[in-house]
Amino acid sequence: MTMINAFDADAADGVTARDRALIERRARLLGPAYRLFYANPVHLVRGEGVWLYDADGEAYLDVYNNVASVGHCHPHVVAALSRQAATLNTHTRYLTDGILDYAERLLATLPDDLAQVMFTCTGSEANDLAYRAARAFTGGTGVIVTQLAYHGVTIAISELSPSLGDGIAIPAQVRTVPAPDAYRAKNADVGESFAAQVRAAIADMTAHGIKPAALLVDTIFSSDGVFADPTGFLAPAVAAIREAGGLFIADEVQPGFGRTGSGMWGFARHGVVPDIVTMGKPMGNGHPMAAMVARPDILDAFGRRTRYFNTFGGNPVSCAVGMAVLDVIEQEALIANARDVGAYMSDGLRALAQRHEIIGDVRGAGLFIGVELVRDRATKAPATAETARLVNGLRDKRVLISAAGPFANVLKIRPPLVFSRGHADRFLSAMDEVLGSL
């Protein structure tokens, strides 16, 4: 959520009169909460595969948008959406077949213990529901998140999302722990040191009379700066929260649906089975849909005691779209592609690091890659301003990307999963050029 490359009207350069009029209209109609990417924002009119097209017909290589995960406007997904929208779209208090077929297929991608699913429309709603379920099941209220976590925008979940900044007061029952940063860690064992922080947070909760409900993490720590390795590092922290009576909630909104290249879910890289899994963004390739998957005993404790009805959640159109997305992931072998092209791209970035001192670290999994830019490899001083220049420079070369992390100096590379080696070459060559001109 870090807006290192936010449009700033006073500093804007090269913005056409037409786009400036659009920007003014936006400010008038939508207000100040709507921020734009880039010093020179991009005016989009069309998308296809890994490409986005602006109003002048220029093509932009999309290296950033993880929502359109099987490719912008994928025809198989659009066809399923159109067909079902013309047939039936209603809520879940009638019997319909699609929701059950989709639930069955989705659950088959998850460990056996995670046997039930509840559908929502957004990842925020899924995390909000997971928090409610965890509280109902454990009787606790305490939650541990990372220092720059982002889990969503509802009131309750924004309070678990310190990356939203100073506008959000983190409440008494929430504890933040440093992200498991293997690049900047003094301690060699990231897993043990992360678990130690979680144990300390639990101890502090207990000292304040707060019963732990959950450890909630994005299993690739996207907003914290992308931390994927070593695989398995989450296991001791998961053991710690369970020992304290809390649940482990894996937020798969970012790493889920095959992006990490080793399977459908980010948590699997850590050899753990979560108590609750939340998912969203790529689930419908842009159609508003999300879900919470959980152990049946957790949903039993929650569902018998509390009513929950989501008007649009799990509707026939969303389920048809979700099914089509799973079709494409399978038929186009996108997990293998994420692994292959991800490795190819990471190798290419490491090769660039040979020539560009500013690249301090290349990390991630599959097609979720973080590139940390530093002014000095020894001190690891963050190259924040340079990162903003790089992001805007890539935009001018018609390559779309953004950055994250506490110093906004970590490039977030997460293109649609249909990205090819050829696309990677094009991205790497643009990177090379812009890095050379910084």
Add this chain to the structure above:
Amino acid sequence: MTMINAFDADAADGVTARDRALIERRARLLGPAYRLFYANPVHLVRGEGVWLYDADGEAYLDVYNNVASVGHCHPHVVAALSRQAATLNTHTRYLTDGILDYAERLLATLPDDLAQVMFTCTGSEANDLAYRAARAFTGGTGVIVTQLAYHGVTIAISELSPSLGDGIAIPAQVRTVPAPDAYRAKNADVGESFAAQVRAAIADMTAHGIKPAALLVDTIFSSDGVFADPTGFLAPAVAAIREAGGLFIADEVQPGFGRTGSGMWGFARHGVVPDIVTMGKPMGNGHPMAAMVARPDILDAFGRRTRYFNTFGGNPVSCAVGMAVLDVIEQEALIANARDVGAYMSDGLRALAQRHEIIGDVRGAGLFIGVELVRDRATKAPATAETARLVNGLRDKRVLISAAGPFANVLKIRPPLVFSRGHADRFLSAMDEVLGSL
């Protein structure tokens, strides 16, 4: 949200083996939070206009589903959805035209002061955002809602939704007031008595050191039992909250988009201009979209201080769908139709009341009608069990409807707005038959 006609496996009667298998599969895959309507749930496969079709091809007259407000699977809306989904679907940090065109057209239906809009995916998210904005603007936290209010399912908004039942603890900063029930009121002046309750709630908040942020009401009081008259009754309560420094938030998720037959918005019947308006359900005719509209000074206070980004909210597909829904409301003159057919249906229901003692009251506006069933017109003893039998009896005559209110004895009549006098005749004749057999 009252589930008077929830499926109960132990009491189920007439359910086919095929549907029973589906119900068991649902329970296994989705868990206990997913409730079904009717003793004999309906298995739907298709929708068109005011009709829903089951797996055997039987047609059901839809008198209940206010989401598919311009008619199930309306071809103009489906075409807009399909076309835009095949063209571009991305988030709001790029410039796109559709969101601005839609925002402009939507805002033109609202009073001039309500000049800015923020898009979300669900009414719950819209109310959650409105609550955040009201807190940011007023510096208060206190909220007043009605005793059986329903505003959504996020953690924060479920705490403002006492109709969700005992599973929800209403927090210290929330006050509930009795619904403005003109049918059961001892006092003749509903507006003054409602305002007196609001003033008392404010005084109690103040006594407890809680600063009021908002009065939040569904302007047709759907879950409370449908209270629409006399028009204007909300004005004194709105004055009271403003005098105390709080905002008036009109939840238009249920009455909005022309259903009341007198204009686009329910609040207009009361001659008040809200500070914030939330909308959802019928906005996309089933597509997951919702919004909060507010005065710019409120969004200024909120948006400058807090980041808010909704991944799917205001995406090009949602905006195209929203635009198509507004097209249909205009082109098919659905507001006038809601007024005309609503009045026709209310007259018909009052005629039925001549012959069926159990009908205690017929009320509402346009195509949002409440029919309160009582055992005795003098004592107004609620006919709760009879209402459940009526709802299930209508289902067996292939007419879909439900009920609300503290005693679950108020029929909620809110068909798609393309409902005709002929459809009303069919509904009234089914009502007559089932009432006669109770």
